[in-house]
Amino acid sequence: MSRLLQRSHIAFVHDVMMAAISFPAALYLRVGDGVVFYDPQNILFSASIFTVISAISFWFFGLYRGIWRYASLNDLTRIAKAVTVGVGVLFLILFFTTRLDWLPRSTPIIQWFLLMALLGGSRLIYRVAKDKTTARAMVRQGTQRVPVLLIGAGDEAEAFIRETRRSADTPFDVVGIVALTEGRVGRNMHGVDVLATIDKLEETLNKLEKNKRGLPRRMVLTGDALRHEDITKWVEIADHHGMTLARLPKLGDLREGLSDPLQIRPVAIEDLLGRPQARLDRDKVRQMIAGRRVLITGAGGSIGSELVRQISGYGPASLTLVDAGEYNLYAIDMEMSEKYPDLPRDSVLGDVRDRTRIDQVFAKQQPEIVFHAAAYKHVPLVEHNPNEGILTNTLGTRNVAEACRAAGVGTMVLISTDKAVNPANVMGASKRLAECYCQALETLPDDQRGPTRFVTVRFGNVLGSTGSVVPLFRRQLEAGGPLTVTHEGITRYFMTIAEAVELVLQAAELGNHGVTDGGKIFVLDMGRPVKIIDLARQMIMLSGLRPGKDVDIKVTGLRPGEKLYEELFHDAEPPEPTETDGLMLAAPRVVDYALIKQVFAELGESAQSRDTHKTLELISRLVPEFQPPEIGVKSFFADDAPAKIDQAAGGL
Structure with missing residues (x-):
């Protein structure tokens, strides 16, 4: 000093x-x-x-x-x-x-x-x-500069070049810049030429390869480039030329020095979504959350814990965390005690299957907003344990929804999944049934429904969530491979956990204004589906390895109940835009509340008694798209069913 x-x-x-x-x-x-x-x-x-x-x-x-x-x-x-x-x-x-x-x-x-x-x-x-x-000093020390090619010719590129020129701890040599637009092509930045636009990347690399200095060893992406939709193509081009992709390092890292100059921040898998992150109107979300009592089920899970983190930042009056898993609940509770020690908080061990426990918690906490994230989500496990999936995903949702009605909750938000569309497995069917129950409640007359608005949000796979493919691939890479893919053609929709939760909060805010009238469901815009085998190749390449040479990819075959591709909308529910980017509305067919309440009671009996055959039969009748091969039954909505039921649902 x-x-x-x-x-x-x-x-x-x-x-x-x-x-x-x-x-x-x-x-x-x-x-x-x-x-x-x-x-x-x-x-x-x-x-x-x-x-x-x-x-x-x-x-x-x-x-x-x-x-x-x-x-x-x-x-x-x-x-x-x-x-x-x-x-x-x-x-x-x-x-x-x-x-x-x-x-x-x-x-x-x-x-x-x-x-x-x-x-x-x-x-x-x-x-x-x-x-x-x-x-x-660098010459005296024998420091070898690592040649890199910058993708993007904006302010971040200028700052990076400037920093590399004045610090002995940043041994990078920017040999050229590839711009995202034509405006700066032919000009230079601190003596570094802007060589071409990104659509001529392959041609530019070929020219550099013939140059005396040869190819750069890294392609470094600036912030604008990371949000470009063609980033996956650049991974393949870089691999073809023996290069790897990296993100722009932080200036602080450059000044402090990197232990290995080649280990510039690798491109994270979430950078390969091929679309920009959705924008959130945080002021409106803050108005919805601030000063209100909020309850979150499944608070220790991937989505539930992120809901806890984001909601805590909006100043709720109190936060109630409900989870059946002791360790997960303990972990998120400890995190909140450190980050928000003054936030009134209550962590409750409780299972959404237990109607008595849920009613007690709601009666005590009197929540004004409820986010229902508790669910079994792993397709193979639920496929092998269908009764457990129904008890948690379907009947657990019923318990939470009815508790919301009884406690006069203002808004209940159900977290659903794209697997509920044309479900080919018990997990998807159980979530579709959960959607149907909330839809039925939402379409009741105000004097029967009470003050509660029932908002359903449907989205696909979340990058990095427990049990998802990305952590699996990372573990397999650490073990030396192979990476396992169930089918070469299998595709999935992806988004980041933070982005999914932000859109869930935005959907909750819109739901307060009657957007979901008629039982409409919010669907998050997931962009383009990603081929899982391409994701595996990209993760291998981003680790500096070569697919098929350093690490193998093994195709293991589809698992029970697994689909080649997921859908965000049913053919009979065309999407409608909303005022928020990244949020759309679907209008699935709705079931009469009296009917679905009666059928759920029967389904509860079969699941409680672990009568798997009966449970599967009831599921297939409620959700005609789901037909287990061993169950041959007629849908409740077949031609000979009562006209009232057929008109009310037409298949869920």
């Missing part, structure tokens, strides 16, 4: 000395040798007054908060302000004391430019000298 103060004092003395000599120097530049005919007392008085004024002005404008080593446009702006004030005050004083009879009127203009040059030039010379010293 004392060393820093000493340096700032030296800089201050330097600047004050420049200010002292600037007045007589400006006068000399104006009149030349004629300066000898001017009264020395006037010159000395003016120079002294200006020195004092400048010292105050320089300190006031913070010229010594900046570091000369990193002098920038901001520093030049501060210098200009300080010099302008100093020169202006001086000549006001001279005008009132001497009426400026003895001084040429152009002198203040000359002095302004002269002092700007003295202050700004000294900083520039110092910076250039330090940069050259750094370069020589």
Whole structure:
């Protein structure tokens, strides 16, 4: 700290000395040798007054908060302000004391430019000298610069190049820039040429390969490039040329130095979604959450815990965390106790299957907003344990929904899945039944439904959630492979956990305004589906390895209940846009509440008694699209079913 103060004092003395000599120097530049005919007392008085004024002005404008080593446009702006004030005050004083009879009127203009040059030039010379010293130091140390190609020609690229030029701890050599648009092609940035646009990436790499310097060893993506839809193509192009993709390192990392210059931040798998992240109207979400009592089921799970994190930041009156898993609940509770120690919070061990327990919790906490994220979500496990899936996903949702009605909750949000569309497995069918129950409640007349709005949000796979494919691939990579894929053609929709939860919160806010009237369901726009085998290849390449050579990919065959592709909409539920980017509305067919309540009671009996055959039969009748091969039954909505039922549902 004392060393820093000493340096700032030296800089201050330097600047004050420049200010002292600037007045007589400006006068000399104006009149030349004629300066000898001017009264020395006037010159000395003016120079002294200006020195004092400048010292105050320089300190006031913070010229010594900046570091000369990193002098920038901001520093030049501060210098200009300080010099302008100093020169202006001086000549006001001279005008009132001497009426400026003895001084040429152009002198203040000359002095302004002269002092700007003295202050700004000294900083520039110092910076250039330090940069050259750094370069020589790198040569002496035998530091080898790693050649990189930047993708994107914006401000981040400029900052990266500038930092690499002035620090011995950043041994990167930017050999060229590929722009996302044509505006900067043919120009250069700190001496680095903008070679071409991104659509000519392959051609640009071929030219570089023929160059003396050869191909760069990394393609480094700036922030704008990370949001580009063709990023997956760049991974393949880079691999074809023996290169790998990386994200732009943080400037702080560059200054502190990297232990391995090749380990620039790797491109995260969420960067390969091929679409920009959805935007959230946080002000409206804050208005919905702030000052209200919020309850979250499944609070320890991937989605539930992220809901807890984001909702806690919006200032709820209290937060109730419900989960059947002791450790998961403990983990998120401890995290919240550290981040939001003053937030009233209650962590409750409870299973949504247990209607008595859920009713007790709701009666005690009196929540105003409920997010229902508790569910069994792993397709193979639920396929082998269908009764458990129904008890949690379907009947658990019924228990929570009825508890919301009884407690007068304002909004209940059900987290659903794309597997509920044309379900080919018990997990998808169980979630479709959960959707149907909430839809039926939402379409009841106000005097029967009560104050509760039932909002359902449907989305696909979440990157990084427990049991998802990305953590599985990471574990398999750490073990040396192979990466296992069930089918070469299998595709899935993906989004990040944070993005999914933000859109869930936005959907909840929109649901308060009657957007879901008629039983409509929110569907998150997941972009384009991703082939799982491509995801496996990309993860291998982003680890610096080669698919099929360093790490194999093994096709194991589809698992029970697994579909080749998922759908976000049923053929009979065309999507409708909403006012929020990333959110759409679907209008699935709705079942009469009295009917579904009766059938759920029967389904509960079969699931409780673990009568698997009966449970599967009831599921297939309720959801005609789901037909287990061993169950041959007629749908409740077949042609010979009562007309009222057929008109009400037409198949769920």
